[in-house]
Amino acid sequence: MTYCVGVMLESGLIFASDSRTHAGVDDFASFCKLTSFERTGDRVIVLLSSGNLAGTQAVISILRQNGARQECQNIWSAATMFDTALLVADAMRAVDKRDGHHFSDDKIDFNASFILGGQIKGEAPRLFRLYSDGNFIEAGDQTPYFQTGETKYGKPIIDWVITRSTALNEAAKCVLVSFESTMRSNLSVGMPIDLICYKLDSLAVTMRRRFDPGDVYFSTLGTEWSAGTREVFGRLPGLDW
Amino acid sequence: MTYCVGVMLESGLIFASDSRTHAGVDDFASFCKLTSFERTGDRVIVLLSSGNLAGTQAVISILRQNGARQECQNIWSAATMFDTALLVADAMRAVDKRDGHHFSDDKIDFNASFILGGQIKGEAPRLFRLYSDGNFIEAGDQTPYFQTGETKYGKPIIDWVITRSTALNEAAKCVLVSFESTMRSNLSVGMPIDLICYKLDSLAVTMRRRFDPGDVYFSTLGTEWSAGTREVFGRLPGLDW
Numbered sequence: 383m384t385y386c387v388g389v390m391l392e393s394g395l396i397f398a399s400d401s402r403t404h405a406g407v408d409d410f411a412s413f414c415k416l417t418s419f420e421r422t423g424d425r426v427i428v429l430l431s432s433g434n435l436a437g438t439q440a441v442i443s444i445l446r447q448n449g450a451r452q453e454c455q456n457i458w459s460a461a462t463m464f465d466t467a468l469l470v471a472d473a474m475r476a477v478d479k480r481d482g483h484h485f486s487d488d489k490i491d492f493n494a495s496f497i498l499g500g501q502i503k504g505e506a507p508r509l510f511r512l513y514s515d516g517n518f519i520e521a522g523d524q525t526p527y528f529q530t531g532e533t534k535y536g537k538p539i540i541d542w543v544i545t546r547s548t549a550l551n552e553a554a555k556c557v558l559v560s561f562e563s564t565m566r567s568n569l570s571v572g573m574p575i576d577l578i579c580y581k582l583d584s585l586a587v588t589m590r591r592r593f594d595p596g597d598v599y600f601s602t603l604g605t606e607w608s609a610g611t612r613e614v615f616g617r618l619p620g621l622d623w
Numbered sequence: 624m625t626y627c628v629g630v631m632l633e634s635g636l637i638f639a640s641d642s643r644t645h646a647g648v649d650d651f652a653s654f655c656k657l658t659s660f661e662r663t664g665d666r667v668i669v670l671l672s673s674g675n676l677a678g679t680q681a682v683i684s685i686l687r688q689n690g691a692r693q694e695c696q697n698i699w700s701a702a703t704m705f706d707t708a709l710l711v712a713d714a715m716r717a718v719d720k721r722d723g724h725h726f727s728d729d730k731i732d733f734n735a736s737f738i739l740g741g742q743i744k745g746e747a748p749r750l751f752r753l754y755s756d757g758n759f760i761e762a763g764d765q766t767p768y769f770q771t772g773e774t775k776y777g778k779p780i781i782d783w784v785i786t787r788s789t790a791l792n793e794a795a796k797c798v799l800v801s802f803e804s805t806m807r808s809n810l811s812v813g814m815p816i817d818l819i820c821y822k823l824d825s826l827a828v829t830m831r832r833r834f835d836p837g838d839v840y841f842s843t844l845g846t847e848w849s850a851g852t853r854e855v856f857g858r859l860p861g862l863d864w
Contacts, residue, residue, distance in 0.1 A: 534775030538804035542852050555859050563779035579864075589864045599862060606859055611783050614851030618796050618844055623820075623830045 383570030384531030386415060386430035387540070387557050388497035390509040390521045393550045395499045395580040397428045398557045400531075400565070402572035403435050416576040417442050419449070419457050419500075422586045427457060427466055427500035428578055432530035433514065437477055437494035444473040463508035464520075467498055471516035478516075497528050503585060535567040536560030554579050555603065558593070562604040575600070624811030625772030627656060627671035628781070628798050629738035631750040631762045634791045636740045636821040638669045639798045641772075641806070643813035644676050657817040658683050660690070660698050660741075663827040668698060668707055668741035669819055673771035674755065678718055678735035685714040704749035705761075708739055712757035719757075738769050744826060776808040777801030795820050796844065799834070803845040816841070 384403070389396040399415040413435060419427040429445075431438035448456040448469075460466045474494060498518075499509035509521040511528040521528060526546045529537065536559075543556040554577065564571050579589040593600045625644070630637040640656040654676060660668040670686075672679035689697040689710075701707045715735060739759075740750035750762040752769040762769060767787045770778065784797040795818065805812050820830040834841045 534808070535779055537808050538776050538779070539852070541807055542849050543856055551861050552856065554862055556856060558862075559856075559859070566782055567775070567778045591862070591864065599860070603859055607855060608783050610855030610858065611780070611852060614848060614855060615784055615793065615797060615800075617851065618800070618847055619840070620792050621795055621799075621832070621840060623832065 383568070384415060384432045385533070385536065385561060385564050385571040386432055386497055386530045387527060387536070387560060388428075388430060388499050388509050388511075388521075389527040389540075389544060389553055389557065390499065390507060390546070391526065391544075391548055391550060391553055392546050392582070394582045394584075395428070395501070395507050395509060395578075396550070396553050396557055397430055397497070397499060397576075397578045397580070398561065399430045399576050400561065400571045401574050401576070402570060412572070412574070414576055416578065418578065418587060418590075419445075420587050421458065423503070424585060425458075425500065425502045426580055426585060426587055427463075427498070427502075428580070429470065430497040430530065432495045432497075433493040437474075437481070438496070440477045440481070441470065441473045441494060441496070444476060445469065448473075461502065462505055463498075463500060463502055463510070466500070466502070467510045467512065467518050467520075470496060470498055470512055471518060474512065474514070474516045495530055497530055499580075501580070501583070501585060507580065507582060532564055532568050532571050536564040539563060550579050550581065558600060558603055559607050562600070562607065566604075573597075573600075624809070625656060625673045626774070626777065626802060626805050626812040627673055627738055627771045628768060628777070628801060629669075629671060629740050629750050629752075629762075630768040630781075630785060630794055630798065631740065631748060631787070632767065632785075632789055632791060632794055633787050633823070635823045635825075636669070636742070636748050636750060636819075637791070637794050637798055638671055638738070638740060638817075638819045638821070639802065640671045640817050641802065641812045642815050642817070643811060653813070653815070655817055657819065659819065659828060659831075660686075661828050662699065664744070665826060666699075666741065666743045667821055667826060667828055668704075668739070668743075669821070670711065671738040671771065673736045673738075674734040678715075678722070679737070681718045681722070682711065682714045682735060682737070685717060686710065689714075702743065703746055704739075704741060704743055704751070707741070707743070708751045708753065708759050711737060711739055711753055712759060715753065715755070715757045736771055738771055740821075742821070742824070742826060748821065748823060773805055773809050773812050777805040780804060791820050791822060799841060799844055800848050803841070803848065807845075814838075814841075
């Protein structure tokens, strides 16, 4: 399984992903699911991958390869994030067209999906969620975040804390606590966690962190959150029978 | 969908269930999923139902009908909670035997499952989780609670707060907050919520509450919990880039 979160705030964007891939409890491995395309002063594009690893890696490889070609529109030449989302969808469909029918006997789907976000000069930051068929939705004021993978454990915390106006660092903390809750409840989501906080109009990635197992900040966050929520419970009014 | 929680504490048991049943968003209804069998001074037995409503209602009806018969072992004569769990499993299998093969063409399963708990005089309180095949597991020190249905949203809160030694009222609050989180994140779980707190060795249900939509205590709990967790966030250390 996987857990990825993308958040669109007034002050920027947040991207976070775990690194666990597995095919059963005794066959798991660690792969980075966060990919960034950055040209300082021009664009920052981030992809969070979920689902079949062969599929998501192939999509990233196609985007990289096409990015090196001048003749076609690519991730470096796309004028908008919407056009970028179309490029990702095209790559997904190309992989599905090539590989999809080979899976039919094994009851495996091309189930790759992505959270895509970033900013291209001349546009505001945007955030998309691409489904495995290549169709996609865009975040708005009412729904400022997308999750993929093992989404449920960590959703209430995000719902409590994050709105469009939440500060970038506050929202980053919240996303990390959401990961902590998810990992506490589900073995299929695992560290390291990759995190990017993108500051509005910076057109550069200045805040990127990897949280490895045992990371002091991440552990502290988990401990203090756990202690704090227990304290809040202590203050909640008792039930009158 | 459904959300049910059963908790086994040193000081007693807690049972809670939502009331929403549905077959699509435009076909939902409200049914109580908490059933209790009580003979003061002798036994308190509580069942929380999940899954196919026709199936769970049939199981309860069989337990009630057999309970009125003297000639067979029944829910009133069972000497232990383990024997009670066997009776519930027998009823589940009887319903499955009668109805199960009629579903085969519709791709519907007899997917009824139960959380069963209570205390019979002479025994400590016990808590079981019965799967749809009638097999079951029993709660222990390491895992003092069971959930069924839409379990993930409300699990982290229970994991943070509840241990075997948590006080009955504290755990009841926690379970209610777990319901609040679940309903906030998922439309398929809905009020009213039925709650029973069973006090160790009381052999009577003295604390039972139904929380209807708009219930003042439940709303307060949600508001204060939400405000409190935001406050805890405010105190969490900021991320150092």
